[in-house]
Amino acid sequence: MFDFSVVTKWVDDLLNGILSPTWATFIEFVLIGVCILTAYAVIALALIYIERKVCAFFQCRLGPNRVGPFGLLQSVADMFKMLIKEIIDIKHNDKFLFNLAPYVVIAASVLAFGCIPFGKGLHILDFNIGIFFLIAVSSIGVVGILLAGWSSNNKYSLIGAMRSGAQMISYELSIGLSILTIVIFAGSMQLSTIVESQANGWFLFRGHIPALIAFLVYLVAGTAETNRGPFDLPEADSELTAGYHTEYSGMHFGFFYLAEYLNLFIVAAVASTLFLGGWMPLHIPGWDGFNQIMDYIPSPLWFLGKTAVMIFIMMWFKWTFPRLRIDQLLRLEWKYLLPINLINLVLMVIIVVFKIHF
Amino acid sequence: MNITTYLKGFFNGLWSLLVGMKTTLRIFFRKKTTECYPENRGTLKMFDRFRGELTLIHNENNEHKCIACGICELNCPNHTIRVVSEKITDADGKTTRVLQRYEYDLGSCMFCELCTRTCPHGALAFTPTFENAVYTRSKLVLKLNREGSKLANKK
Numbered sequence: 001m002f003d004f005s006v007v008t009k010w011v012d013d014l015l016n017g018i019l020s021p022t023w024a025t026f027i028e029f030v031l032i033g034v035c036i037l038t039a040y041a042v043i044a045l046a047l048i049y050i051e052r053k054v055c056a057f058f059q060c061r062l063g064p065n066r067v068g069p070f071g072l073l074q075s076v077a078d079m080f081k082m083l084i085k086e087i088i089d090i091k092h093n094d095k096f097l098f099n100l101a102p103y104v105v106i107a108a109s110v111l112a113f114g115c116i117p118f119g120k121g122l123h124i125l126d127f128n129i130g131i132f133f134l135i136a137v138s139s140i141g142v143v144g145i146l147l148a149g150w151s152s153n154n155k156y157s158l159i160g161a162m163r164s165g166a167q168m169i170s171y172e173l174s175i176g177l178s179i180l181t182i183v184i185f186a187g188s189m190q191l192s193t194i195v196e197s198q199a200n201g202w203f204l205f206r207g208h209i210p211a212l213i214a215f216l217v218y219l220v221a222g223t224a225e226t227n228r229g230p231f232d233l234p235e236a237d238s239e240l241t242a243g244y245h246t247e248y249s250g251m252h253f254g255f256f257y258l259a260e261y262l263n264l265f266i267v268a269a270v271a272s273t274l275f276l277g278g279w280m281p282l283h284i285p286g287w288d289g290f291n292q293i294m295d296y297i298p299s300p301l302w303f304l305g306k307t308a309v310m311i312f313i314m315m316w317f318k319w320t321f322p323r324l325r326i327d328q329l330l331r332l333e334w335k336y337l338l339p340i341n342l343i344n345l346v347l348m349v350i351i352v353v354f355k356i357h358f
Numbered sequence: 359m360n361i362t363t364y365l366k367g368f369f370n371g372l373w374s375l376l377v378g379m380k381t382t383l384r385i386f387f388r389k390k391t392t393e394c395y396p397e398n399r400g401t402l403k404m405f406d407r408f409r410g411e412l413t414l415i416h417n418e419n420n421e422h423k424c425i426a427c428g429i430c431e432l433n434c435p436n437h438t439i440r441v442v443s444e445k446i447t448d449a450d451g452k453t454t455r456v457l458q459r460y461e462y463d464l465g466s467c468m469f470c471e472l473c474t475r476t477c478p479h480g481a482l483a484f485t486p487t488f489e490n491a492v493y494t495r496s497k498l499v500l501k502l503n504r505e506g507s508k509l510a511n512k513k
Contacts, residue, residue, distance in 0.1 A: 054386075056390075057386050058382055059385075060385060060388060060390055060391050060392075061390060061392050062390050062392040062394070065394070316382065316383070316386075317379075319382060320375075320378045320379050320382040321378065336368060
């Protein structure tokens with residue numbers, strides 16, 4: 001299996017050889033920033049295209065098929081349109097917060113994006129409380145959404161933002177607890193260690209019942225966390241026009257849009273990292289030949305494949321289930337997911353203490 | 359709420375969600391209904407009851423069944439149809455009305471089918487052609503009886 005740290009090490013040595021350490025570090029920062037932002041934009045565009053195609057297929061349509069082969073350039077064209085659109089000034093709003101909000105949202109999702117291990121050695125932020133950091137930075141997005149709703153000076157935006165805040169904060173609990181279940185099982189918060197320890201079987205299979213329950217709870221809570229259907233209350237078109245981003249136009253709206261799709265990617269990526277082994281190939285203990293063949297597939301492909309499956313499942317949710325009312329939404333979280341999660345946590349502790357896992 | 363109803367409700371809900379997901383997945387792989395219109399112009403077939411434009415049915419001998427009675431013209435709510443006829447007296451002294459021009463203004467037709475339903479001889483029909491766009495309104499006024507056509511003999 002190719003280790004990408006060879007490449008990063010080579011770049012590091014090269015820069016340190018020709019430049020002073022300060023400049024070398026600075027240039028590395030810039031390089032990594034450019035890489036992250038490029039990947040961010042490309043993944044967001046790809047996801048918008050995939051979302052439209054998947055949605056169309058669930059509705060017996062073909063989806064975008066005019067711009068480029070199979071409509072592949074459709075989201076690029078949309079992005080270009082968004083870039084050249086005017087950002088309209090709204091009267092009687094809080095200018096500073098109004099302009100700040102999209103950047104808060106996008107910064108939160110870029111930070112969370114940086115924590116994800118994309119492949120063996122392809123990891124930007126990796127330290128001993130990685131998963132904790134990831135949860136923390138991904139929750140900053142709520143602040144941005146609340147700011148957007150508040151500063152728009154629009155009742156629909158405010159209601160949308162408040163709903164969104166209530167929803168995201170409640171479901172953060174479920175996400176945190178289901179991640180905690182896996183952290184107990186892995187015995188580490190470092191993402192690279194979590195992935196490495198799944199070399200002999202993914203946590204979804206090794207942790208049997210509690211891991212499976214945690215996985216299902218994570219899926220539901222993750223869908224709610226990304227404000228997607230069936231939990232798209234903040235953007236209820238018929239009641240709130242577009243929720244917290246009603247007043248935004250041009251690229252500021254584009255930022256919300258990008259962050260929404262990237263949050264979908266991040267939630268799916270975290271799910272695949274924690275439960276499906278991240279970039280770790282499918283290994284079955286004892287089958288050495290099989291394991292070797294699986295190792296030939298590059299690790300980023302494994303990661304992206306698993307993430308794509310998770311994304312498809314979330315889109316499947318979106319286009320299958322009817323929307324929840326706000327009281328149903330909060331009841332689902334506080335009366336069902338949270339108790340299940342707490343019991344599941346105890347179950348996992350018992351399993352880890354008595355070592356009755358695989 | 360006791361514990362059994364709680365659990366029963368939970369599992370029933372979960373089951374119904376799974377059934378829903380099965381249904382949507384089946385639809386996901388179903389044949390798509392979208393028509394890629396300009397590309398499939400050659401093969402595209404509209405459904406039979408589609409009302410594209412009015413035609414006067416002609417058979418292979420360039421004969422139609424219109425007796426120029428003008429019932430369609432009277433029935434048309436929009437005055438879309440104008441039947442121009444002349445009276446011809448034949449050798450036996452019998453006077454018949456013969457169709458000269460059957461004018462139809464596609465631009466003011468509302469496709470109600472009152473003309474085809476009331477035609478006593480079944481001479482009219484709507485065809486499923488739909489590429490009717492032209493650049494001027496005058497081109498929408500069509501003459502439906504073909505050049506040199508005549509009334510089909512009654513059998």
